[in-house]
Amino acid sequence: MLDVKRLLILGGTGEAAALAHRLGRRAGLSIVTSLAGRTRAPAAVPGEVRSGGFGGAEGLARYLAERNIDLVIDATHPFAAQITANAAAACETAGVPRLVLARPPWQAQASDRWLRVPDARTAATVVGDLGRRVFLSTGRQDLAPFAGQQGIWFLVRMIDEPAEPLPLENYDVILGRGPFAAEDEAALMQEHGIAVLVSKNSGGQATYGKIEAARRLGLPVVMIDRPALPEGLAVHSVDEAAAWAESHCPAEPEPPEIRA
Ligand SMILES: NC(=O)c1ccc[n+]([C@@H]2O[C@H](COP(=O)([O-])OP(=O)(O)OC[C@H]3O[C@@H](n4cnc5c(N)ncnc54)[C@H](OP(=O)(O)O)[C@@H]3O)[C@@H](O)[C@H]2O)c1
Numbered sequence: 351m352l353d354v355k356r357l358l359i360l361g362g363t364g365e366a367a368a369l370a371h372r373l374g375r376r377a378g379l380s381i382v383t384s385l386a387g388r389t390r391a392p393a394a395v396p397g398e399v400r401s402g403g404f405g406g407a408e409g410l411a412r413y414l415a416e417r418n419i420d421l422v423i424d425a426t427h428p429f430a431a432q433i434t435a436n437a438a439a440a441c442e443t444a445g446v447p448r449l450v451l452a453r454p455p456w457q458a459q460a461s462d463r464w465l466r467v468p469d470a471r472t473a474a475t476v477v478g479d480l481g482r483r484v485f486l487s488t489g490r491q492d493l494a495p496f497a498g499q500q501g502i503w504f505l506v507r508m509i510d511e512p513a514e515p516l517p518l519e520n521y522d523v524i525l526g527r528g529p530f531a532a533e534d535e536a537a538l539m540q541e542h543g544i545a546v547l548v549s550k551n552s553g554g555q556a557t558y559g560k561i562e563a564a565r566r567l568g569l570p571v572v573m574i575d576r577p578a579l580p581e582g583l584a585v586h587s588v589d590e591a592a593a594w595a596e597s598h599c600p601a602e603p604e605p606p607e608i609r610a
Contacts, residue, residue, distance in 0.1 A: 355420040366425035370395040410440035425451040431577040438580035450584040451591040453553040463570040471495045481545025528556035535563035
């Protein structure tokens with residue numbers, strides 16, 4: 351009988367979903383995708399899906415042992431630093447091989463006007479010098495540092511309607527889930543008289559439209575750099591991550607020979 355390996359994909363990104371689709375039919379591999387549970391209607395993926403935190407690194411280490419997880423691929427968002435640190439610690443404790451799948455960061459092009467900053471707190475301190483109408487596309491988790499900024503109007507995009515007022519003085523919310531085309535992003539920025547864009551350097555195509563739009567409109571971008579990854583194996587593509595998982599699986603049985 352084929353020995354079945356259990357793979358935990360830490361998800362919440364398009365790459366995590368693509369990886370689950372890619373490996374979903376692999377014989378000898380059973381997949382669990384874990385989501386933080388922040389999005390109300392996440393896209394369906396093959397295999398088992400669990401939702402909600404594990405209870406820190408210790409909780410995750412317990413989960414790995416209880417569920418006999420053989421492999422972990424951390425395909426969380428490049429800015430989800432806490433779960434990535436927890437996964438590194440938990441896999442170390444449980445002796446489970448771990449790989450990080452993180453799409454490459456965007457690179458500034460010649461006509462881009464990026465001001466690179468190390469974190470959202472620094473972004474909040476510099477944005478007012480660049481403009482008073484700000485497209486704040488950092489996501490819900492990173493709004494708090496902008497709370498004290500007086501005299502700035504923020505356009506905030508979210509996937510789900512916020513349950514509570516945002517911690518900002520002057521703002522409008524628009525709802526939307528990527529991918530976003532550059533033409534639409536440019537039209538949105540013009541419609542709202544945006545003077546500056548604040549973005550995390552998330553990488554990938556789905557949200558690159560706003561970066562292209564800012565370039566076309568000649569707008570400055572406050573670009574928040576990624577947090578550093580913990581030590582360990584990391585790849586940039588779904589293909590590489592799938593190959594790593596497959597290299598830990600038993601060989602697939604040959605299809606039976608058909609004789610004429
Ligand atoms: N940060 C972003 O900009 C961003 C953008 C798009 C998507 N996302 C996705 O949204 C999720 C939350 O992001 P975040 O920045 O809030 O994460 P975070 O700060 O790194 O994690 C905070 C806590 O949320 C729980 N958690 C996060 N991801 C989880 C997962 N995939 N499965 C189970 N629990 C998870 C963990 O709770 P416990 O300690 O209790 O285990 C973790 O300690 C991530 O899965 C990420 O891929 C994040």
